[in-house]
Amino acid sequence: AQSVTQLDSQVPVFEEAPVELRCNYSSSVSVYLFWYVQYPNQGLQLLLKYLSGSTLVKGINGFEAEFNKSQTSFHLRKPSVHISDTAEYFCAVTSTGGFKTIFGAGTRLFVKA
């Protein structure tokens, strides 16, 4: 079985500041890792994903994440946030070849002017 822990439920940050949203996972099998973003009153959309290969993954809107196998983490980062990045961010895992995707509880990012 897999589980996902997002370590911060809310992250307030000023515009143009860097941000890191933390995600730890546990799994006894190989997994794919994802970050999804949900803007208000919308469904989720994929931000980035790690399948294999380079541990640094770049996604849309300037976000990137680093897969750390030894620490079982997949933290999301952006060097300079914008007001428009205000949203809820979900970390998720799927076992390779499996059907189910397990989501973390989400982190609300508030970007202040």
Added chain:
Amino acid sequence: DVKVTQSSRYLVKRTGEKVFLECVQDMDHENMFWYRQDPGLGLRLIYFSYDVKMKEKGDIPEGYSVSREKKERFSLILESASTNQTSMYLCASRGNRGRNTGELFFGEGSRLTVL
């Protein structure tokens, strides 16, 4: 452009009513999912389907059923709605062809209020 469409964005129902939530995808995906989203709990899987007429229970199937008569359509049914089923319901789909990257494509959600 890929699309997952949920039939109702907002619904208000009374306790004991039967509720249908419908989801249609135009990507010819084999796999479809229903999730429930609640604050502080993230997304929890209710049911999924990997083929027409096939269904599997997720983590919280109690009080729900599903139907998949056609590949593109996956319906979630609340036989007798209760107030604790007030929530946001999200439908998603995923393909099988080629390399399964596991990426889910989501609809915009159906917010159900049960009074």
